[in-house]
Amino acid sequence: xxxxEYRARSPGGELIQSSIxxxxxxxxxxxxxxxxxxxxxxxxxxxxxxxxxPGTRAVSMPLPKPMREWAGRQxxxxxxxxANYTQQLTNLLKAGMPLTMALGSLGQIAxxxxxQEVSVRLRNDVMEGKSLSDxxxxxxxxxxxxxxxxxxxxxxxGALTEVLQRLATHYSRFAEVQQKFKAALIYPAVVCCVGIxxxxxxxxxxxxKFLTIFEGMNVALPLPTRLLIGASHLFSGFWWVxxxxxxxxxxMFRRYRATPAGRAAIDRLKMQAxxxxxxxxxxxxxxxxxxxxxxxxxxxxxxxxxRIAEDIMPNRILREAIARTREEVTDGxxxxxxxxxxxxxxxxxxxxxxxxxxxxxxxxxxNNLADxxxxxxxxxxxxxxxxxxxxxxxxLAIGVGxxxxxxxxxxxxxxxxxxx
Numbered sequence: 001x002x003x004x005e006y007r008a009r010s011p012g013g014e015l016i017q018s019s020i021x022x023x024x025x026x027x028x029x030x031x032x033x034x035x036x037x038x039x040x041x042x043x044x045x046x047x048x049x050x051x052x053x054p055g056t057r058a059v060s061m062p063l064p065k066p067m068r069e070w071a072g073r074q075x076x077x078x079x080x081x082x083a084n085y086t087q088q089l090t091n092l093l094k095a096g097m098p099l100t101m102a103l104g105s106l107g108q109i110a111x112x113x114x115x116q117e118v119s120v121r122l123r124n125d126v127m128e129g130k131s132l133s134d135x136x137x138x139x140x141x142x143x144x145x146x147x148x149x150x151x152x153x154x155x156x157x158g159a160l161t162e163v164l165q166r167l168a169t170h171y172s173r174f175a176e177v178q179q180k181f182k183a184a185l186i187y188p189a190v191v192c193c194v195g196i197x198x199x200x201x202x203x204x205x206x207x208x209k210f211l212t213i214f215e216g217m218n219v220a221l222p223l224p225t226r227l228l229i230g231a232s233h234l235f236s237g238f239w240w241v242x243x244x245x246x247x248x249x250x251x252m253f254r255r256y257r258a259t260p261a262g263r264a265a266i267d268r269l270k271m272q273a274x275x276x277x278x279x280x281x282x283x284x285x286x287x288x289x290x291x292x293x294x295x296x297x298x299x300x301x302x303x304x305x306x307r308i309a310e311d312i313m314p315n316r317i318l319r320e321a322i323a324r325t326r327e328e329v330t331d332g333x334x335x336x337x338x339x340x341x342x343x344x345x346x347x348x349x350x351x352x353x354x355x356x357x358x359x360x361x362x363x364x365x366x367n368n369l370a371d372x373x374x375x376x377x378x379x380x381x382x383x384x385x386x387x388x389x390x391x392x393x394x395x396l397a398i399g400v401g402x403x404x405x406x407x408x409x410x411x412x413x414x415x416x417x418x419x420x
Contacts, residue, residue, distance in 0.1 A: 293366030
C-alpha cells in the first residue's frame with residue numbers, strides 16, 4: 001500500500017506535515033478529512049513507491065498487443081460516450097472499489113468510443129502517485145479542461161464520487177440536447193436530398209427522351225419548355241462548371257470562415273437567422289449556463305470556470321462576451337454586470353444571475369437557467385421542424401410541378417398542332 005506525504009491544516013489552523021498509508025489518493029484524502037484535517041498537498045515520495053519483487057507482477061498493467069498497436073490513436077469521444085465512461089467509473093467507486101482497482105476493471109472492459117488503453121494509462125499514472133485529474137490532463141484528446149478541473153475540485157474536497165456523478169449527468173444532458181438537435185434536422189435533410197435526387201434523375205435520364213420527340217416536331221414550344229431544355233443542355237454539357245464553382249465556393253467559404261472577421265460574421269448570422277436563430281441562441285445559452293453552473297457548484301474558482309466556459313463555446317460572439325466578462329470580474333466586479341453590458345445574453349439570465357449573487361447561490365441560478373433554456377430549446381426545435389417541413393415540401397412541389405408543366409405543355413402544343 002503506497003504511503004502519501006501530505007500537508008494539511010487542523011481545525012485550529014495549525015499546519016501539519018506527515019505521511020499516511022492508503023490504497024490511493026482518494027482514500028488518503030477521505031482518511032484525512034475523517035481525522036478533521038483539511039489537506040493542502042498530497043504526494044507520493046519516489047522512495048515509497050511500490051517496487052517489484054521477484055515473482056510478483058509489475059504495478060503497471062501490461063498492454064495487450066492490439067492495444068499497443070493502437071496506442072496513441074484514440075479519437076475524440078462523443079458526449080454520450082464520455083457520459084457512459086464516467087458513469088461506469090462512478091458506479092465502481094460507489095460499490096466501494098478503490099480508484100486503482102476501479103480503473104483496472106475499466107481497463108478490462110471495452111467501452112464504446114474510449115479504448116481500454118485509456119483506463120490502463122490512468123491506472124498506471126495513479127499508481128505512480130499522480131492524482132486522477134493530473135492523469136486525465138495527460139490525455140487531452142479524451143478528457144477536456146471541464147472534466148479535469150471538476151475532478152480536481154472533487155479530489156480537493158474529498159467528494160470525487162459525487163463530482164464524477166455530476167459530470168456524467170452533465171455529459172448526458174448535453175448529449176441529449178445534441179441528439180434532439182440532430183434528430184430535428186434528419187427528416188428535412190432526407191426529404192430535401194430525395195427531392196434533389198429525383199429532379200437530377202429527371203433532368204439527366206427522362207428529359208432527353210422527351211427531347212427526341214420534341215426535336216422531331218416542327219412546333220414552337222412554350223417558354224417553360226424552352227427554359228427546361230436550356231437548363232437540361234447546360235446541366236448535361238457543362239456540369240463540370242457547376243462542380244468547379246461549388247468547389248471554389250466551398251474553399252472560399254472555408255477560408256473566409258477561418259478569419260476572425262469571417263467567423264464572427266457567420267456566428268452572428270446563425271444567431272440572427274429567422275428560423276434557425278432562436279434554436280442556436282437557446283442551445284448556446286443553455287450550454288454556457290450548464291457549464292458555468294456545474295463548475296462553480298463543484299468548487300472551481302470563478303475565473304477558471306469562466307475561462308473553461310469561454311474555451312468550449314463554439315460561437316465567437318459569445319466567446320468574446322465571456323472573455324470581456326472574465327476581464328471585468330478580475331477587476332472585482334460581479335458576473336451579472338459585465339454580462340449585461342455585452343448585450344448578447346438575455347435579460348432573464350442577467351436577472352437570475354444577479355439574484356444568485358445576492359443570495360449566494362449563483363450555481364443554483366445557473367442550473368435553473370440551463371433547465372429553462374433546454375426546455376425552451378425542445379419547444380423551439382419542434383417549432384422549427386413544423387416550419388421547415390412544409391417549406392421544403394412546397395419548394396419541392398414547385399420544382400417537380402415546373403418539370404411536369406413544362407413537359408405537359410409541350411405535349412399539348414404538339415397535340416394541338418397535329419389536330420390542326
